[in-house]
Amino acid sequence: MAHSKRHRLPGIAAASASLLLLTALLPATGxxxxxxxxxxxxxxxxxxxxxxxxxxxxxxGPGGYGPNVSPGLSWSPGPAGTRSYAVLMxxxxxxxxxSNVNNPDVEIPxxxxxxxxVHWVLVDVAPTTTALPAGADSEGVTPRGKPFGPTANGxxxxxxxxxxxxxxxxxxGSYGGYDGPCPPTNDARMHGYAVRVHALDVPTLGLSGPxxxxxxxxxxxxxxxxxxxxxxxxxxxxxxx
Numbered sequence: 001m002a003h004s005k006r007h008r009l010p011g012i013a014a015a016s017a018s019l020l021l022l023t024a025l026l027p028a029t030g031x032x033x034x035x036x037x038x039x040x041x042x043x044x045x046x047x048x049x050x051x052x053x054x055x056x057x058x059x060x061g062p063g064g065y066g067p068n069v070s071p072g073l074s075w076s077p078g079p080a081g082t083r084s085y086a087v088l089m090x091x092x093x094x095x096x097x098x099s100n101v102n103n104p105d106v107e108i109p110x111x112x113x114x115x116x117x118v119h120w121v122l123v124d125v126a127p128t129t130t131a132l133p134a135g136a137d138s139e140g141v142t143p144r145g146k147p148f149g150p151t152a153n154g155x156x157x158x159x160x161x162x163x164x165x166x167x168x169x170x171x172x173g174s175y176g177g178y179d180g181p182c183p184p185t186n187d188a189r190m191h192g193y194a195v196r197v198h199a200l201d202v203p204t205l206g207l208s209g210p211x212x213x214x215x216x217x218x219x220x221x222x223x224x225x226x227x228x229x230x231x232x233x234x235x236x237x238x239x240x241x
Contacts (some may be wrong), residue, residue, distance in 0.1 A: 006232040009118050011040045025081075028088070038079050038226030040195050045134060047073030053181060053193060053232035056134075059141060059161070060182035062236060067196040070178040071195075071232070072137040074131035078199025078226050082127050083216055086198045086205065086220060088213055089120030091181065093191040101184045118213035120192065121157030124204045130151070144173025148210055150199040151177070155204075174210060181234040199226040 013142055047055045058066035068214045078085065096113040100106040122137060138152055140147065145165070162175035183191040198220060205219040 001055055018100050023194045030104065030113055034041065037198070038200060038224075039196060040078060040226050040228035041076040041230040042195060042201055042230040043074045044195055044215065044230040044232050045074070047232050049149065050232070051233055053234045057180045057232075058234060058236075060179040060236060060240075060241070065141045066180065068138055068141045068178075068180050070132070070180070072134040072136075073195060073197075073210075073230075075228055077130055078127070081201050082199040082225055083123075084123070084127055084199060084200050085125040085129065085154075086216055087122040087125060087132070087195065088118060088216060089122060089178070089195045090116050090118050090213065091183070091191050091193050092116045093183070093187075093189055095187065100186065103186055104184060108184055108187045108189070112189075114189075118160045119180060120195070121159055121211070121213050121216060122151075122154045122177060123157065123207060125154035125218075127203075131169075137184045138180070141179075145175030145179070148174050148176035149208070155207065157207065157213065157216060160212070162210065162212070172238075183234060183236050185236045185238075186238055187235070190235050192231050192233050194229050196227060196233045198224050198230040201225050 004162040006032050046057070054069065055061050057071045060066055061070045092114060094115050094117040095101065097113050100108060120137070130155060145162060148158050158178040159175050159177070159178045159179050162173065165171040165173060165175065173189045181191065181193060200220060200223045202223050205216065207215060207219055
């Protein structure tokens with residue numbers, strides 16, 4: 001596919017090899033094991049009446065980079081024994097075949113095979129915290145990504161932009177915490193972004209360095225007291241917007 005046929009945002013690698021690398025690096029993530037299905041209510045702020053995330057939350061907007069502001073999030077308190085929370089945001093609707101991403105001459109079918117992309121990784125959130133205001137973990141696109149590690153709200157892991165952008169030396173970086181939606185402009189499927197909050201029976205998962213969503217899922221096994229999720233949708237396909 002000629003590179004001239006692809007729409008690219010500033011700073012995103014044009015080589016198709018960089019896009020295809022994501023396929024090998026993004027196995028689907030599942031929910032950590034739960035104990036007797038404790039549930040929490042989770043609320044995403046700023047959704048439209050039909051449940052769409054605002055453009056403010058997007059990494060890629062209709063005209064280029066988006067505001068990339070982490071959405072406001074709140075949840076009901078976990079059960080007795082909750083000692084920390086973990087927050088993950090995942091998009092299970094990323095096409096498996098990325099060779100035609102943003103190609104204006106080809107539409108990615110709605111029923112094309114899909115894989116999961118992790119957009120937000122935050123753990124060791126204090127048990128007294130039941131809300132994160134908008135912008136708490138991101139207030140714009142940061143060149144080469146935000147640092148991972150301890151923050152005022154918890155410990156950031158790295159999202160999957162780190163894996164994607166590290167294929168290009170011009171954009172390689174840590175991409176800690178939250179970086180929002182960037183669905184293909186030619187995708188016929190509306191993407192769903194699930195924000196999951198897990199109440200855990202430990203004050204820390206003991207993770208450090210550039211851990212990712214898969215590391216969090218593994219570390220949470222047997223530690224989850226309750227969980228909840230809220231889903232917002234988003235698209236950059238003009239026909240769906």
